[in-house]
Amino acid sequence: MDASLPAHMRPDRSFQGLLLALQRYWADYGCVILQPYDMEVGAGTFHPGTTLRALGPRPWNAAYVQPSRRPKDGRYGENPNRLQHYYQFQVILKPSPPNLQELYLKSLAAIGIDSAIHDIRFVEDDWESPTLGAWGLGWECWCDGMEVSQFTYFQQVAGVECAPVAGELTYGLERLACYLQGVDRIMDLNFNGREGAEKVTYKEVFFQAEQEYSRHNFEHADTAMLFEQFKMAEAACKKYLDAGWKDEKREAHLMALPAYDQCIKASHVFNLLDARGVISVTERQSYIFRVRELAKACGEAWVHTEAGGAA
Amino acid sequence: MPDLLLELFSEEIPARMQAKAADDLRRLVTEKLVAEGLVYEGAKAFATPRRLALTVHGIPARQPDLKTERRGPKVGAPDAAVQGFLKATGLKSLDEAKIQRDPKGDFYIGLIEKPGRAAIDVLAEILPVIIRTFPWPKSMRWGARSAKPGSLSWVRPLHAITATFGLETEEPDVVKFEVDGIEAGQTTYGHRFLAPSSISVRRFEDYEAKLLDAKVVLDPERRKDAILTDAKQLAFAQGFELVEDQALLDEVSGLVEWPVVLMGSFEQEFLKTPDEVIRATIRNNQKCFVVRDPKTGRLTNKFVLTANIEATDGGKVIVSGNERVIRARLSDAKFFYETDLKTRLEDRLPKFEQIVFHEKLGTQAKRIKRIERLAAWIAEFIEPQLKIGARFYEGNSAQYANDVEQAARLAKADLLTEVVGEFPEVQGLMGKYYALAQGERASVAAACEEHYKPQGPADRVPTDPVSVAVALADKIDTVVGFWGHDEKPTGSKDPFALRRAALGIIRILVSNDIKLPLLKSIDVAWLGYALNEAGVIGEAEHFSNDLLAFFADRLKVQLREQGARHDLVDAVFALGGQDDLLMIVRRVEALGKFLESDDGKNLLAGTKRASNILSIEEKKDKRTFDGAPDASLYSLAEEKALAAAIEQVKAEAGAAVAREDFAAAMSAMAKLRPPVDAFFDKVRVNDDDAKVRENRLKLLNEIRSATRAVADFSKIQD
Known part of the structure; x- marks a missing residue:
């Protein structure tokens, strides 16, 4: 950890300090520091900066914070460690550098996790996203028995083989911050690192939102509208994908990103419907399949674009 | 002779794959060595989270020279044949060939000598191939x-390869090869955090020692021993004992290169949650051991990491970090448990209507209905037979029927609880806890757990009469349902564990001394499916005999494993109409004992002799010799004696079988032996008088049919 940091910026005292320390560390490494994607997503992986950029031969190193929405995980702000909205810090490095594990361990050191007194472990975890048509091998990274990150070597994304393979790191920021700050409830986190009257807690920032969104996600979200939105997003995605081919040869695609937005949209709408409990077990599989088909079609289009292609 | 040291150094290998990978490495390298003519003295492989290592000692420095002879053309053969022979053997001229004489003439023989290669060159060729094609379950x-x-596939990124070969007394050589840009060398690395720098190694002995200095215990068995010893010691020091757990020990030893065992604790209040839930939480999620108090047998608020x-800092931060996580996990588990207790099991049932058990077999709700119905039928059928457990229900059939109905209804309900959702391995057990908590009778609660039993050959068989009925119903419903819908096990594939279920049924019936006609049970179970589908399913006849044969097979496997003769099962099944597993087993047992006696052995021999003669004569005459012999045609005393004995034995054995006293049936059978022996001794079957001959063959046929009172002796192997 950088000893010159003022107290309110230290990752073990400030939630935003943690986030900034990680950004700084990966910026120093040479990553593009992106901002969160401006749509609702279930995880940092959905950001096109990961999903699409992981495909194709071009090198790509990026890091960003992504607010992630899991409508089903809402607990009206009452559960100490479950939220329907939380932050992930996401790093994607393509091709995966040979010293990725060392880079990761140094990032932990940068936020104050000293490997001389903490027990850091790489525990098998095969990652799979059925909605994204993606899988990879890697680990859950444990610090003193707590999972603090996911570490994955992408093998396939959006149905396309990764060539070269990208390494993905995902830090669960709230959980990590709880550990660093020594608090048991996310809501008790010190957000801005100040003390006394200047201190802002996580609760002050997000408690009301958790309550309101839980109400929305579980009780009031308009399911008729959502079913309609799912269909519309699905149709739009297909339409844009069709329209995006430069010509009949279907060798170059010009609209993969807008199409992919619709895939993200469909995925989030599905998550909301799922939280509302209006999707049966069998239907659930078919919805996941439909989103995956969109994701795969977007991946296919992306590798025919300039950023995703060999050209 | 020289030794090989091979190490494959990678990022963290999943714990569950390490032991097999080490074994595969040893097997693949040594098999290949032997195939190359390099017979080694010994080999041993090891795994840690970051490396697979192999030592093979006593490899010959060179392959033996290979000499082969090749037969060529005849002396004086056309030139084209000679040239072809010279080309194939590499000989310069026929002067280098031998001439060999055999009955067909003189032939040229070419001697081809293939000099053996240096073992290190052979290794440089085979090792990269083994690495590239290594059988990881997932790479x-x-x-x-x-x-x-x-590009190379490996379980996780492979970083370095150490491969040395040489004599103990000399500086070994590096086996020179490269795999996808990784050059084999003699540099490895120590513990990731405690000694990360590179280490130069020569051969296995200094490799293992240098790793130990660099905080890596190479041998998984040593790591396990260290963990187990320290963990027991820590628990003992506090007056407690470790709850040993081999699978957990195996896994944990695959997560560390330098095991350091520490003890932590959690709040007493969590001990209100059932022990099994605490253990599942701590074990599955945190990979820690739990500790019990030997005085009470219950868990204490300690865990071992x-x-x-x-x-x-001596592990202070590590312990407190783990304690925090375990506290959070236990608090979730406690919350799940307490939440579960708020809903009665029966109130969960409607949800089963939306849960598909199997595409062809319908929803869980329908399945439960079927099990209830079948359990009620079984209970009614077996109640008069119940011995030990039945005293609870003596004279109270209604209570027994009620309990079975309630147990069958509730037995699956815990599948919908939070705790079972989180930890599937406590299914059934939680059902018992929740049933007790809501005031169910003890037998009903026990059945929630025990109806899953026996899970495997080593598992306990339920004895409580309620558990017995529900366990049988659950298993019969499953086997019949899948069989009737043509989802049968094939070869090694048995996705619905039907073999295990069938074996469970056999064990429950036999060890509880319960008679249950299987064909009837299959019909009743299948009718449950027909009722589900409003009669769209036909009779069970089209598969019930096939299913019965499946049970016979399972029974054979079971008896064979117990050391009994499986041909006796065939001998009993061949009688036909045998569908009562208990009776079959009893008959097989009695038959086995009988055949061990001299009477049994000789009677078997006599019966077989009679059968053999009959089948020859039947073939000759193209007819059978059924029907009663004519007493007036008996001319010899032995004939008369045999006929009388058969009459007597048939009656006695028949009566004994009817009262299910198979031992008595066998004793009766034994009486046949002397007259049969005497008959063969003194009587010529193929008499010149055709009438006498026919009559004697009919008498032989009578021996065969008399023995069929207990078994078809022709199916018994000698």
Whole structure:
């Protein structure tokens, strides 16, 4: 950890300090520091900066914070460690550098996790996203028995083989911050690192939102509208994908990103419907399949674009 | 002779794959060595989270020279044949060939000598192939090279290869090869955190010692021993004992290179949650051991963790970190448990209507209905037979029927609880806890757990009469349902564990001394499916005999494993109409004992002799010799004696079988032996008088039919 940091910026005292320390560390490494994607997503992986950029031969190193929405995980702000909205810090490095594990361990050191007194472990975890048509091998990274990150070597994304393979790191920021700050409830986190009257807690920032969104996600979200939105997003995605081919040869695609937005949209709408409990077990599989088909079609289009292609 | 040291150093290998990978490495390398003519003295492989290592000692320095002879053309053969022979053997001229004489003439023989290669060159050829084709259950690509097709796949990124070969007394050589840009050398690395620098190694002995200095215990068995000893010691020091757990020990030892065992604790109040839930939480999620108080047999508020480092603070931070996580986990588990207790099991049932058990077999709700119905039928059928457990229900059939109905209804309900959702391995057990908590009778609660039993050959068989009825119904419903819908096990594939279910049924019936006609049970179970589908399913006849044969097979496997003769099962089944597993087993047991006696052996021999003669004569005459012999045609005393004995034995054995006293049936059978022996001794079957001959053959047929009172002797192997 950088000893010159003022107290309110230290990752073990400030939630935003943690986030900034990680950004700084990966910026120093040479990553593009992106901002969160401006749509609702279930995880940092959905950001096109990961999903699409992981495909194709071009090198790509990026890091960003992504607010992630899991409508089903809402607990009206009452559960100490479950939220329907939380932050992930996401790093994607393509091709995966040979010293990725060392880079990761140094990032932990940068936020104050000293490997001389903490027990850091790489525990098998095969990652799979059925909605994204993606899988990879890697680990859950444990610090003193707590999972603090996911570490994955992408093998396939959006149905396309990764060539070269990208390494993905995902830090669960709230959980990590709880550990660093020594608090048991996310809501008790010190957000801005100040003390006394200047201190802002996580609760002050997000408690009301958790309550309101839980109400929305579980009780009031308009399911008729959502079913309609799912269909519309699905149709739009297909339409844009069709329209995006430069010509009949279907060798170059010009609209993969807008199409992919619709895939993200469909995925989030599905998550909301799922939280509302209006999707049966069998239907659930078919919805996941439909989103995956969109994701795969977007991946296919992306590798025919300039950023995703060999050209 | 020289030794090989091979190490494959990678990023963390999943714990569950390590032991098999080490074994595969040893097997693949040594098999290949032997195939190359390099017979070694010994080999041993090891695994840690970051490395697979192999030592093979006593490999010959060179392959033996190979000499082969090749037969060529005849002396004086046309030139084309001679040239072809010279080309194939590499000989310069026929002067280098031998001439060999055999009955067909003189032939040229070419001697081809293939000099053996140096073992190190052979290794340099075979090792990269083994690495490239290593059988990981799941492997991956990584890094810049993964852009190209055909790049190396390994379980996780492979970083270094150490491969040395040489004599103990000399500086060994590096086996020179490279795999996807990784050059084999003699550099490895120590513990990731405690001693990360590179280490130069020569041969296995200094490799293992240097690793130990660098805080890596290479041998998984040593790591296990260390963890177990320390964990027991820590528990003992507090007056407690470790709850040993081999599978957990195996896993934990695969997560560390330098095990350091530490003890932590959690709040007493969590002990209100059932022990099994605490253990599942701590074990599955945190990979820690739990500790019990030997005085009470219950868990204490301690746990044992295995760290991978010697922390500079003595492990204080590690323990407190683990305690925090375990506290959070236990608090979730406690919350799940308490939430579960708020809903009665029966109130969960409607949800089963939306849960599909199996595409062809319908919803869980329908399945439960079927099990209820079948359990009620079984209970009614077996109640008069119940011995030990039945005293609870003596004279109270209604209570027994009620309990079975209630147990069958509730037995699956815990599948919908939070705790079972989180920890599937406590299914059934939680059902018992929740049933007791809501005031169900003890037998009903027990059946919630025990109806899943026996799970495997080593598992306990339920004895409580309620559990017995529900366990049988559950298993019969499953086997019949899948069989009737043509979802049968094939070869090694048995996705619905039907073999296990069938074996469970057999064990429950036999060890509880319960008679249950299987064909009837199959019909009743299948009718349950027909009722589900409003009669769209036909009779069970089209598969019930096939299913019965499946049970016979399972029974054979079971008896064989107990050391009994499986041909006796065939001998009993061949009688036909045998569908009562208990009776079959009893009959097989009695038959087995009988055949061990001299009477049994000789009677078997006599019966077989009679059968053999009959089948020859039947073939000759193209007819059978059924029907009663004519007493007036008996001319010899032995004939008369045999006929009388058969009459008597048939009656006695028949009566004994009817009262299910198979031992008595066998004793009766034994009386046949002297007259049969005497008959063969003194009587010529193929008499010149055709009438006498026919009559004697009919008498032989009578021997065969008399023995069929107990078994078809022709199916018994000698």
